[in-house]
Amino acid sequence: MIKLSENELKELNEQFREASPAEIIRWAVSNAERPVVTTNFRPFEAAILHAVSKIEPEIKVIWCDTGYNTPQTYKHATQVIDQLELNVKLYTPKQTAAYRDALFGGIPEVNSSQHEEFTRQVKLEPFQRAMEQQKPDLWFTNLRKGQTAFRDSIGVLSYSKDGKLKVSPFYYWSDEQLDAYLEENTLPNEFKYFDPTKVLSNRECGLHA
Numbered sequence: 001m002i003k004l005s006e007n008e009l010k011e012l013n014e015q016f017r018e019a020s021p022a023e024i025i026r027w028a029v030s031n032a033e034r035p036v037v038t039t040n041f042r043p044f045e046a047a048i049l050h051a052v053s054k055i056e057p058e059i060k061v062i063w064c065d066t067g068y069n070t071p072q073t074y075k076h077a078t079q080v081i082d083q084l085e086l087n088v089k090l091y092t093p094k095q096t097a098a099y100r101d102a103l104f105g106g107i108p109e110v111n112s113s114q115h116e117e118f119t120r121q122v123k124l125e126p127f128q129r130a131m132e133q134q135k136p137d138l139w140f141t142n143l144r145k146g147q148t149a150f151r152d153s154i155g156v157l158s159y160s161k162d163g164k165l166k167v168s169p170f171y172y173w174s175d176e177q178l179d180a181y182l183e184e185n186t187l188p189n190e191f192k193y194f195d196p197t198k199v200l201s202n203r204e205c206g207l208h209a
Helices: 006-015 021-030 045-055 071-084 097-104 115-134 175-184
Strands: 035-039 060-064 087-091 138-140 157-159 165-167
Touching: 006 157, 021 045, 021 138, 021 165, 035 045, 045 071, 045 175, 060 115, 087 115, 097 115
Parallel strands: 035 060, 035 138, 060 087, 138 165
Antiparallel strands: 157 165
């Protein structure tokens, strides 16, 4: 596990404000033994998958598929995986969608008492299982400033609840900058993405906050 003191974390975050994603990724992989990158193939995810796999081609790509993605997202995921030749480790819920439909009557409303258990089943448990099995010491994410109040409070480097170092190489990038990156590298994008646990785009799902 990579352990940085508060001062080291602060200094590196200041240093990385002006660094390129490639510079950040090279620093990260040089300090890690078991890095992973997580993805859900939401909009702009192809950027981080390209940037990380270009520097670390065999990196494990953890995809926790809730089972509720749109047809467009599944087609997009397949295209990106094939184009970048990603080393994907797929994790899905232990329960089927039919089971949850019977138990919850579909996707519970966000204010429903059942929503917490639904979120645990489709997102938190598969993610925790992935981390336990892959045992990463560093976790690349595509968190960006401006997405949620919590994400505004961190930086390029932050720590997860269980002490794993999270690295967000595109933290300060805008949608327009990412659009340009995708175009420059001939990468696809897809906006018909659905997260059944969040409902609102500025709401955390429980993996980060």
